[in-house]
């Protein structure tokens with residue numbers, strides 16, 4: 001190794017594949033408010049990145065710019081080498097490849113669990129109904145809610161709904177999955193059933209960007225932790241390193257509060 | 262009962278035309294109003310603009326003026342002959358659609374924003390996000406106000422009588438020629454309207470039960 005630069009600049013992504021999600025100089029303003037400041041981030045194929053930081057630091061905004069639920073003011077976002085389309089069919093097609101799991105589940109309230117999972121494959125991927133249902137049932141089995149297939153979302157517990165939401169995303173066979181605080185709205189006893197599904201997903205090689213404060217998940221499944229504060233990426237490191245030896249004062253302060261609560 | 266029984270030859274065709282005016286205008290207004298309501302929440306500024314101008318312009322025009330324009334203005338344009346009935350249907354549809362559009366738009370606001378985001382996130386384009394996810398849930402919330410719009414439409418059909426359309430609003434004039442007392446005839450007309458509105462309320466209840474969305 002002749003260049004020490006190489007080893008220090010990129011010690012964490014080494015184990016993974018090509019860049020899949022790339023953000024370059026991304027800025028986001030809400031009116032006068034500067035929500036994302038010069039964000040540069042690369043997530044490689046198969047990598048699991050946990051985004052952590054105080055409330056209001058821009059984590060959700062970051063997540064939502066990646067499938068363009070939020071537009072950006074300037075900068076560039078590329079997924080699998082292609083810049084995010086501005087709108088229309090191309091944008092819809094891109095979103096089909098980017099799974100998203102919301103804090104509040106957002107299952108389609110007027111559709112059964114099975115229909116929630118098959119809607120995308122049938123309408124967007126144009127798969128035959130019978131085939132889509134077969135795959136959906138397998139996915140529901142995998143996340144442990146197969147018995148509930150014919151119920152309505154409101155009849156399920158929060159943990160079950162969130163697992164269905166994950167199945168709904170997976171049914172699209174996405175290239176990358178975004179999770180925005182997937183367990184924050186759950187009762188404590190349901191958090192683990194959702195995290196378990198996510199840990200499995202990570203182990204199977206899914207590329208994941210996960211906004212969460214669950215340190216257990218970060219330690220178990222993440223390749224890297226990105227710490228945000230005030231719209232900036234302040235620090236990134238491997239989970240163990242970040243939690244045991246944070247560099248920035250902001251991160252130290254944040255972690256001390258997280259641990260005492 | 263006599264003024265009704267003795268004049269069924271007037272009552273029946275008049276109310277038949279009233280119902281035709283109501284049903285055809287109602288269906289047209291529902292379709293047009295839903296499209297315009299969708300335009301008003303569209304991400305495309307031009308669509309929003311067209312929708313807003315249409316609603317504000319037509320809704321703020323008295324129905325009688327609108328009918329007047331179609332009944333007397335349209336023939337002058339020489340675009341081909343349309344019956345007064347057809348012209349009345351066009352006027353009623355355009356007018357009622359603005360109210361439908363506003364009701365639908367308020368219905369969209371009852372659907373949590375996360376529903377649309379989840380739909381977009383799995384790659385559904387705007388049209389399908391609307392038709393498959395938002396509208397089915399919005400319709401449930403808008404059935405009661407929509408029914409008010411349709412009841413108003415049912416009553417508004419009588420304006421057409423002033424423009425040579427033979428419908429319920431014209432019954433009194435026809436029967437006074439036969440020497441029937443106006444007040445009795447009008448009470449009968451009103452009674453039949455009450456029956457029709459009751460039917461609408463029953464339809465409303467059935468739809469509400471059918472489209473219940475649990476949250």
Ligand SMILES: Nc1ncnc2c1ncn2[C@@H]1O[C@H](COP(=O)(O)OP(=O)(O)O)[C@@H](O)[C@H]1O
Pocket residue numbers: 030033035053054055056057058059060061062
């Ligand atoms: N639609 C919006 N309009 C205006 N400000 C917003 C909007 N969404 C988020 N913000 C602001 O942007 C900042 C970052 O929000 P968010 O990304 O939700 O933070 P986090 O998810 O880290 O809690 C917050 O200060 C929030 O108030």
Ligand SMILES: [Mg+2]
Pocket residue numbers: 059060061181
């Ligand atoms: Mg957030």
